[in-house]
Every structure is written in C-alpha cells, then in structure tokens.
Amino acid sequence: MPSPALALALxxxxxxxxxxQAETKCLDSVASPSAAPAPPTSNTTNSSAFQANVLTLxxxxxxxxxxxxxxxLSLGTGRDRAFxxxxxxxxxxxxxxxxxxxxxxxxxxxxxxxxxxxxxxxDKCYITYADTNATNNxxxxxxxxxxxxDIPTSFDRSSHDQEFYSLLDRLVARAASAxxxxxxxxxxxxxxxxxxxxxxxxAECMRDxxxxxxxxxxxxxxxxxxxxxxxxxxxxxxxxxxxLRVQAYAYYDLALDAPPSAAAPPGPIxxxxxxxxxxxxxxxxxxxxxxxxxxxxxxxVFRQRRRIKANKENQDNAGDGMNYISLEALRAATSNFxxxxxxxxxxxxxxxxxxxxxxxxxxxxxLLKDSAQGLDELKNExxxxxxxxxxxxxxxxxxxxxxxxxxxxxxPNGSLHTSLFSSEKAHQLDWTKRxxxxxxxxxxxxxxxxxxxxxxxxxxxxxxxxxxxxDMTPKISDFGLSRAFGGDQSMDITKxxxxxxxxxxxxxxxxxxxxxxxxxxxxxxxxxEIVTGRRNNRSVEDDTACRSLLSYVWEKWSAGSMEGxxxxxxxxxxxxxxxxxxxxxxxxxxxxxxxxxxTASEVVVMLDSHSMSMTMRTPxxxxxxxxxxxxxxxxxxxxxxxxxxxxxxxxxxxxVQPR
Numbered sequence: 001m002p003s004p005a006l007a008l009a010l011x012x013x014x015x016x017x018x019x020x021q022a023e024t025k026c027l028d029s030v031a032s033p034s035a036a037p038a039p040p041t042s043n044t045t046n047s048s049a050f051q052a053n054v055l056t057l058x059x060x061x062x063x064x065x066x067x068x069x070x071x072x073l074s075l076g077t078g079r080d081r082a083f084x085x086x087x088x089x090x091x092x093x094x095x096x097x098x099x100x101x102x103x104x105x106x107x108x109x110x111x112x113x114x115x116x117x118x119x120x121x122x123d124k125c126y127i128t129y130a131d132t133n134a135t136n137n138x139x140x141x142x143x144x145x146x147x148x149x150d151i152p153t154s155f156d157r158s159s160h161d162q163e164f165y166s167l168l169d170r171l172v173a174r175a176a177s178a179x180x181x182x183x184x185x186x187x188x189x190x191x192x193x194x195x196x197x198x199x200x201x202x203a204e205c206m207r208d209x210x211x212x213x214x215x216x217x218x219x220x221x222x223x224x225x226x227x228x229x230x231x232x233x234x235x236x237x238x239x240x241x242x243x244l245r246v247q248a249y250a251y252y253d254l255a256l257d258a259p260p261s262a263a264a265p266p267g268p269i270x271x272x273x274x275x276x277x278x279x280x281x282x283x284x285x286x287x288x289x290x291x292x293x294x295x296x297x298x299x300x301v302f303r304q305r306r307r308i309k310a311n312k313e314n315q316d317n318a319g320d321g322m323n324y325i326s327l328e329a330l331r332a333a334t335s336n337f338x339x340x341x342x343x344x345x346x347x348x349x350x351x352x353x354x355x356x357x358x359x360x361x362x363x364x365x366x367l368l369k370d371s372a373q374g375l376d377e378l379k380n381e382x383x384x385x386x387x388x389x390x391x392x393x394x395x396x397x398x399x400x401x402x403x404x405x406x407x408x409x410x411x412p413n414g415s416l417h418t419s420l421f422s423s424e425k426a427h428q429l430d431w432t433k434r435x436x437x438x439x440x441x442x443x444x445x446x447x448x449x450x451x452x453x454x455x456x457x458x459x460x461x462x463x464x465x466x467x468x469x470x471d472m473t474p475k476i477s478d479f480g481l482s483r484a485f486g487g488d489q490s491m492d493i494t495k496x497x498x499x500x501x502x503x504x505x506x507x508x509x510x511x512x513x514x515x516x517x518x519x520x521x522x523x524x525x526x527x528x529e530i531v532t533g534r535r536n537n538r539s540v541e542d543d544t545a546c547r548s549l550l551s552y553v554w555e556k557w558s559a560g561s562m563e564g565x566x567x568x569x570x571x572x573x574x575x576x577x578x579x580x581x582x583x584x585x586x587x588x589x590x591x592x593x594x595x596x597x598x599t600a601s602e603v604v605v606m607l608d609s610h611s612m613s614m615t616m617r618t619p620x621x622x623x624x625x626x627x628x629x630x631x632x633x634x635x636x637x638x639x640x641x642x643x644x645x646x647x648x649x650x651x652x653x654x655x656v657q658p659r
Contacts, residue, residue: 049080051113054129057084058105060608061127066098067450067601069184070207074133075609083133087126087206090186091253094451100125119240123251126206128240163191164199168222168244171203176215182207185214188252199234200250205242217242322386323398325407330354330364330400337366353410361410362397377480382406384479388452392444394467394477411475413468416530420463426533426567431574433472434530438582439607440474441466445523446600448476449516455485457514461522462503463529483514502537502548506623507594517594521623523603524589528553531582533567550590550622557587557619581606587619596620 053076065071065086072085086104088097104127108120117130167189174187185205192198205214221237221244234247245251333354334341343351349368355361367378385396385406398407416437419425429437441461448456458465458476465478481498499508505521507513525536528549536549556565566572566579585606589597598606606616 047080049076050082050116050131053080053082054084055109056609057082057129058109058127060605061086062098062101062105063608064601064605065101066094067446069094069097072133072208073605079131082129082131084129085127085206085208087204089124089126089202089252090184090204091188092124096124101127121238121243126243159194160197160199163193164246167191167199167201167246168203171201171244172215172218172222175203175205175218176211178211178214181210185209185211190250190254197248200247200252202243202245202252206240209241214242218244322396325356325398325400325405327400327402327405329356330403330405330407332357333362334364337364360397361412363408363410365406365408367404378404378406380482381478381480384454384456384482384484387454388448388456388479390444390447390452391473392440392447392475394475408477409469411467411477412470413472415464416466416468416474416526417463419468420530420533421535426569429472429530429569431570431578435578435582436472437466437468437474438527438530439604441476441523441526442600442603442607444474444476445516445519446604449519449600455516457483457485457516458519458522459483459508459514460499460503461519461526462500463526466526500537502535505594506592513594515594516599517597520589520597520600520603521594523600524586524597525550527582527586527589531567531579531586532565533569550587553583554587554619554622557583584616584619587622588617590622591620592623 057073057075061071061073061084064073065088069088069090069092070086072083074081074083076082086101088100092100100122104120104122104125107122108118108127111120112118119128120126171187171189174189175185178185184207187203188201190198190200203218205217209217217239221239221242224237234245236243236245238244331337333356334352335354337350337352341353343353343363345351349366352364352366353361354364365378382396382399385394385408389395394411395409396406397409399405400407413419419429445458445461448458456479458479458481460478460481461476465476467475467477469475501509503522503525505518508518508521529536532549532553534549538549553565556562562576562580562583565583566574585598585603589603591597
C-alpha cells in the first residue's frame with residue numbers, strides 16, 4: 001500500500017491533470033432568464049483591490065470547503081467586495097475535495113484577470129467568483145456544453161431516448177428534494193437501454209440554492225439537452241449554479257446510485273374489497289403499532305447495554321492495533337527510568353525522556369502503581385490517541401500495557417507555557433513563530449472537531465498542553481480529559497467539570513455544558529496570552545486587584561488603543577494588522593454566548609486571510625471580565641488548581657483535583 005504522502009501526491013497529480021483539462025468561463029454581466037435585469041457589473045473599471053480580495057478568498061477556499069464539500073466566502077466592501085464559492089462533487093472524500101480545490105485554485109488564478117464574474121468547471125470540483133452574491137437571480141443560462149460520440153447503430157434509439165430522459169427526470173427530482181440551503185443537492189443513477197447499453201447520470205446544484213431554486217436551475221438545463229446531446233451517448237450541460245451529466249461509462253462511486261424504481265400501482269378494488277381491506281389495515285395497524293413500540297423499547301435497552309459493554313471493551317482493549325513496545329526496551333531507552341531523564345510529574349504519574357535503539361527520541365508516560373488517580377484518564381487518552389492522527393497533535397508511538405506505559409514522540413522545545421511565560425525563552429518566540437503556533441492550534445482543533453472520525457472535545461486546552469517540536473510546530477497533547485461525541489451529538493452535560501481555571505468557558509465551569517465552543521473559548525484565551533505574553537489566571541495589576549487579562553485587553557480594544565497590550569519581548573517587531581486580527585479573533589472566541597463564538601473552521605479562514613479583520617464582527621464584553629477589583633466565585637475552586645503549572649516543564653500533564 002502506498003504511503004499517505006505518496007497517495008496525496010498522486011491525488012494532487014490527478015487533480016492537476018483534471019484542472020488542466022477544465023473549462024474556465026470569463027463572463028460579463030449575465031442576463032436573467034426572467035424579465036428582471038441582471039445586477040450591473042463592469043469589467044472596464046475592474047479594481048486591483050477586488051482582484052486582491054479574490055486571490056485571498058481563493059487561497060482560503062480549499063481548506064474552508066474540504067470538510068463539508070462546499071464553502072461560500074466573501075471579503076471587502078462596496079465595489080471591491082468579492083464573493084467566492086467552491087463545490088466538490090458529492091461523492092468525493094474530504095482529502096479528494098481538498099486536493100481538487102487546491103489544483104483548481106492554482107489553475108484558475110491569473111485567468112480572466114480583467115473579469116468580475118468567472119466560473120471554472122473541473123471533474124470533481126467547481127469554483128466561481130463574482131462581485132455579487134445574487135447568483136440565484138441571473139446566472140441560470142447555459143454556460144457549457146460537452147458531448148460524446150454518436151450512439152452505435154446497433155442500439156435501439158427509441159429505448160435509449162426513453163431511458164435517457166427518464167433518468168434525467170429522476171435525478172433532477174432527487175437532487176432538488178434536499179430542501180433548504182446548505183444541504184447537499186447531489187444525485188446519481190444509471191439506466192439500461194437495448195440491447196446492452198448502460199448510461200450513468202449525475203445532477204448537482206450549488207448548496208446555497210434552495211430546493212426550489214435547484215429544481216429551477218436543473219429544469220433549465222434539461223431544455224438544451226435535446227439540441228446538444230440527442231443522438232449521442234452522453235454529454236454535460238452546466239452553468240453557474242448546477243450541472244447535468246450523462247456518460248456511457250461509470251465516473252462516480254456506484255454505491256451512490258439511485259434505488260430501483262417503485263413498482264406499478266395496483267389495479268382498482270371493489271367496494272366490498274375496500275371495506276375488507278380497511279378492516280385488515282386497521283387490525284394490522286394496531287398490532288404492528290403495539291409491536292413497534294415494544295421493539296423500540298427493547299432496542300433502546302439492548303443498545304444501551306451494548307454501548308456500556310463496548311465502552312468497557314474499548315477501555316480494556318485500548319491497546320489493540322497499536323505498536324507494542326517491550327518493558328525491557330523502554331527501560332533501556334530511559335536508563336531504567338533514571339531521575340536524570342525525568343521530564344515532569346502529574347497526578348497520574350511521571351514522564352521520562354528516552355531514546356530507542358533505532359535513534360528515535362521518545363517521551364514515556366508511566367502510571368504510578370500505588371495511585372488510582374489518573375487511571376481512567378490514561379485509558380481514555382490511550383483510546384483517543386490511537387485513533388487521532390494529525391500533524392498538530394502529539395503522535396502516539398506505542399504502548400506497554402504490562403506497566404501501563406504510553407510512548408509519545410519527544411518534543412525538544414517543551415511546552416508553549418514554558419516558552420511563552422519564561423523570561424529566558426520568551427524572546428525566542430518572535431511574531432512569525434507565534435503566528436505559526438496560533439494557526440497550528442486552530443488547525444488541530446479543526447481536525448478534532450470536524451475532520452476526524454470522532455468529534456473530540458479536548459476540555460483542558462491550555463499552553464502547558466501545547467507542545468513544540470524542533471521547528472516550533474505546535475502539537476496538542478494530553479487527551480486524558482477529552483470527550484468523544486458520536487453521530488450528530490453537539491453538546492453534553494458533565495456532573496463534575498475538570499480543567500484549569502482561566503481557560504474554562506463559563507457554561508462549562510458553572511453548568512457543566514461541554515461542546516466544541518468550550519474548546520474555542522480556551523483557544524481564545526491562549527491567543528490573547530500569546531499576543532500579550534501574560535497569563536489569564538494572573539492579575540495584570542498588583543496582587544490586591546483581580547483584573548483579568550480578558551478585561552485588560554478588551555478595555556484597550558474598546559478604547560481603540562493597543563498600547564501596552566503586545567508582549568514587550570517582541571520589541572515592536574510585528575505587523576500591526578496581524579496582531580489586531582489575532583486580538584479580534586481571541587476576543588470573539590471568549591464571548592459569554594457559546595453560539596456567538598466562531599468555529600474552528602471559521603477561525604482557520606480568518607487566520608489565513610488577515611485582511612478580513614475589517615469585516616469581522618465587533619467583539620462584545622468577554623465572559624469573566626472583571627473591570628474592577630473583585631474575587632472569583634469560590635464555587636469554582638473544586639475544578640482545578642489556579643496555578644496549574646502541570647510539571648517542571650509542563651510536558652503532556654493535566655493538573656486535576658482528586659475525585
């Protein structure tokens with residue numbers, strides 16, 4: 001099997017080939033199919049600011065659209081405002097979507113530089129940009145036609161035509177049935193015609209269309225089908241908002257094909273037969289209803305039992321599928337867990353530095369034999385770390401269950417806490433490195449919240465749990481307190497919140513409500529700490545006051561001044577616009593209302609497009625904002641220690657209170 005890197009390279013190569021064969025349309029203002037005129041656009045007075053906004057959005061588009069297959073972005077104001085949309089074919093995976101859009105962006109950049117309405121069609125993705133987002137009103141007319149070879153004379157022409165239009169009607173109805181905007185509007189299917197021919201069809205709409213608008217768009221594409229594709233084995237008709245395609249070969253995942261057509265309706269029934277049928281239906285309905293209720297109750301009971309059993313088996317067999325490392329090898333690597341190799345210590349045990357025989361440097365977690373604290377956290381971390389793979393997460397290298405040892409990659413630069421709050425090391429974190437750390441943490445959260453097989457909430461995100469490799473790339477660590485969600489679950493209630501004061505969101509600290517927005521609050525605090533070089537759970541004034549970092553930064557932001565906010569160790573060497581952008585993102589993440597905080601994907605887009613700070617929302621007063629001297633409620637004292645240093649160098653250790 002090829003390595004992931006080789007697979008990605010081949011995918012990018014394939015996408016690049018598809019992009020080179022794509023068609024790009026440079027459009028002026030487009031006429032509406034209705035009587036209403038199109039919104040005025042002009043190519044003669046095209047501004048460089050508009051094109052700059054387009055390039056910024058194109059660069060951010062692939063990562064914004066890859067997780068869900070669609071994204072609609074905008075940037076700028078007035079005539080310079082640009083709108084960019086990206087859509088991946090409904091049968092593509094997130095990695096295929098990312099690669100196709102990246103190749104498509106490379107292909108489309110620079111083309112049609114003088115135009116303000118451009119559309120590029122590729123095999124597996126679709127990119128458009130314009131100076132208006134009112135596409136639903138005037139971009140329905142056909143923009144591209146493509147046909148294949150003639151139908152062989154041996155085929156039954158009438159059978160082909162009948163199946164051809166029947167297939168298209170079914171696909172249009174299915175694609176438009178998705179309903180609301182934001183839902184995938186994609187349908188595929190096949191049809192057989194005499195004597196042995198098979199055709200494969202596809203219908204798809206942009207996701208910012210409603211179901212009715214999708215149907216209108218596809219119906220307009222059906223009109224030119226006879227003139228373009230009649231007598232041919234297949235063809236493609238597409239415009240700014242939708243696409244119809246029929247080919248004589250399978251070009252999509254056949255598992256997505258439409259179900260067989262419904263059977264023909266039954267014949268007429270006599271009056272006596274109707275009465276008997278109604279009685280039978282009533283009797284059967286009562287019986288089936290009672291049975292259904294019983295089945296549902298039993299299914300819920302069995303499902304709960306299986307869930308409890310599965311959770312226990314997952315914990316007991318957490319090491320399955322892992323790389324097992326012998327105790328002897330780890331003793332040799334750590335000089336028998338020598339005190340000289342000790343990196344830190346927490347409630348669950350100790351962490352040691354080591355080196356395997358092949359030269360791989362490792363960090364080994366060891367649970368204390370006589371301590372029950374941390375056992376559940378260690379099992380939880382083992383399960384999650386075995387499944388989570390991302391460049392911004394610390395990599396689990398192996399496990400030794402004999403002594404409850406976990407082996408991780410070694411992070412030579414320690415934790416972000418050590419580098420950021422140490423007077424000896426803070427000057428090593430210039431703004432470029434700090435910006436890279438902020439972006440890396442956001443991408444790690446995006447993977448945990450949206451892109452991984454499990455939706456994972458970290459619950460203890462803080463600088464001491466962000467480790468830095470040799471190149472200062474940030475890696476999120478310590479998943480002992482993390483919570484994995486399944487299916488469509490978006491929030492949970494925990495009886496005893498755990499974490500670190502200063503990084504816990506208000507709804508989690510007070511009510512136990514944990515969600516992805518809890519992590520985004522912690523991320524916002526970390527961003528403000530990286531910019532200022534100050535700790536949030538330390539007063540920024542003297543010891544007699546309780547003036548948090550959030551209060552201090554927000555007061556400065558509200559006054560329109562950043563004086564005294566940025567870390568003095570940067571000595572003024574930083575781009576002012578990027579710093580303001582990060583401060584604004586941090587303040588948006590620490591809002592009191594969880595639903596108002598941005599998601600990880602939105603933060604990634606905002607970080608990749610620094611010029612978007614002017615179009616972002618104005619941050620309101622943050623949660624836990626103490627403008628006057630005061631005291632944090634004692635009810636928070638049981639959650640964790642205020643200090644929470646973690647260890648002597650903060651290596652992958654959570655500081656939690658005994659339970």
